[in-house]
Amino acid sequence: MSGWAFHNPVSVRFGWGALESLPQALAGRDAVVVTYPEAAATGLEARLRALLGPRLREVVADVEPNPEVSWFRARYGAFWQRHGGCVLVAVGGGSAIDTAKLLQIATSEGSFEDVFAALAAGRQPAVARAFALVAVPTTAGTGSEVTPWATLWDRSSAAPKKFSLHVRETWPEAAIVDPSLALSAPAAVTRNSALDALSHALESVWNVNANPVSDTLAVEAARTVVACLPGLLAAPADRALRTEMSRASLLAGLAFSNTRTALAHSISYEMTLRHGLPHGLACSFPLPLVWRLAHGADTARDEVLGRVFGPEAARPWERLAAFLAEVGVSTAFADYGVGPDEARGMIVHALDGARGRNFVNPAPALDEALAGQG
Ligand SMILES: [Fe+2]
Structure with missing residues (x-):
């Protein structure tokens, strides 16, 4: 075939102040926010808490630049035990959104090692359960809010490597692109x-x-x-x-x-x-x-x-x-x-x-x- 196809399933809301539309994007569902540590100092975390009110279950605010395997080994299992049936709201640059994508999916076995083993073998994990994802970029560059890809880094092994997660479930359900959020960068x-x-x-x-x-x-x-x-x-x-x-x-x-x-x-x-x-x-x-x-x-x-x-x-x-x-x-x-x-x-x-x-x-x-x- 010499034709072509284009597909992108992400619902996009764009505009100065578009963050205010986050409750509409959640449509009554509970949320867990995944964000970067500085979001507290800039007032962004408080703004998210006020916007989401009782719908907010937890703020995961210790995302690191370039998500590492060790970070997920320490948190993934407990995260999945605490949560289910809600939406992950990733607020940050590419690292926060990628981190949320990696937290977002689970195999039937349910451990991070299962996800990592698939990636390390050059495969994508067989997803049995997943959170929906709403991505809110606070930098203008990554594009991760409208792609299914997440990069995972492993610098602890003798031969440091990067891995790419991309499954149907890691396409965000919605992206809220609010240029005012980049003002503090x-x-x-x-x-x-x-x-x-x-x-x-x-x-x-x-x-x-x-x-x-x-x-x-x-x-x-x-x-x-x-x-x-x-x-x-x-x-x-x-x-x-x-x-x-x-x-x-x-x-x-x-x-x-x-x-x-x-x-x-x-x-x-x-x-x-x-x-x-x-x-x-x-x-x-x-x-x-x-x-x-x-x-x-x-x-x-x-x-x-x-x-x-x-x-x-x-x-x-x-x-x-x-x-x-x-x-x-x-x-x-x-x-x-x-x-x-x-x-x-x-x-x-x-x-x-x-x-x-x-x-x-x-x-x-x-x-x-x-x-x-x-
Ligand atoms: Fe890039």
């Missing part, structure tokens, strides 16, 4: 989140799974991030720019919800595991290099990518590198402590990863592109 989080959204957008275009809907969403998202991020970093309280960035993140999330990511994300996982780079930085600094590797592999993909900076940009990856430099991001592996041999090996490894195999050019000319890294 530190500047680095605002920037890195926006760059994650930009990465999702571009990765869904240089992708073997792209389709006309994902392309349209992705180009609009990428153009919006490029147009708005420098201004937002200079004026972080600007309501219009915050709203535009949340809209771009949502559109990019919808785009890659159908394509998955590609080579830049595959590279990013190694950069995070080996060098500790935050996700949004790790998946965005290689974007100009990856764009260069994509160029020429598929003229239809080149045409769509050309819409981001317009037809006058003959080498759009150079425009992208200039944009990244403007927001303080170096595109050179060397600036992250990665030498030429390690960078080359990392890209070869990434091309063979699950996300790397979505990349539109399976055998790119690495040496020429890396020579231009400087």
Whole structure:
């Protein structure tokens, strides 16, 4: 078949102050909130308690960045013993939403080890029970509110690894995207989140799974991030720019919800595991290099990518590198402590990863592109 399909089951509510619609999204059901520790200091946790009233059963507020296997080993069993028949409300960045997705599902055996064993064996767990999930992002970047994917990290083993959970049940039932919630984000989080959204957008275009809907969403998202991020970093309280960035993140999330990511994300996982780079930085600094590797592999993909900076940009990856430099991001592996041999090996490894195999050019000319890294 030469046609295409697009599917996303998440009900989206978007707008400044949209958090107030959370009780309507719950429709009388009880809720457990999963959020990040700082939500108490910013007043967000108190706001959620007031909004949910007696419907709120518990606030799980010790979510950590990049969810770790050990965190779930310590909490999952007791969590499932305490709760059932309610909705998980994930409020936070990608880590809070991913954590909720991992808490959300259980096999018939009901232990976290059962879930982990399936993921470690390269399978998805057989879900017997699940909570419904309402996702409320407080950063503009992850897109996790409209995708079924959750990333789980295991740094405790001899060979640190990442795993990806994605089953039908981990599609959120609803996403509430309220740009005002990102106002309290530190500047680095605002920037890195926006760059994650930009990465999702571009990765869904240089992708073997792209389709006309994902392309349209992705180009609009990428153009919006490029147009708005420098201004937002200079004026972080600007309501219009915050709203535009949340809209771009949502559109990019919808785009890659159908394509998955590609080579830049595959590279990013190694950069995070080996060098500790935050996700949004790790998946965005290689974007100009990856764009260069994509160029020429598929003229239809080149045409769509050309819409981001317009037809006058003959080498759009150079425009992208200039944009990244403007927001303080170096595109050179060397600036992250990665030498030429390690960078080359990392890209070869990434091309063979699950996300790397979505990349539109399976055998790119690495040496020429890396020579231009400087
Ligand atoms: Fe990402």
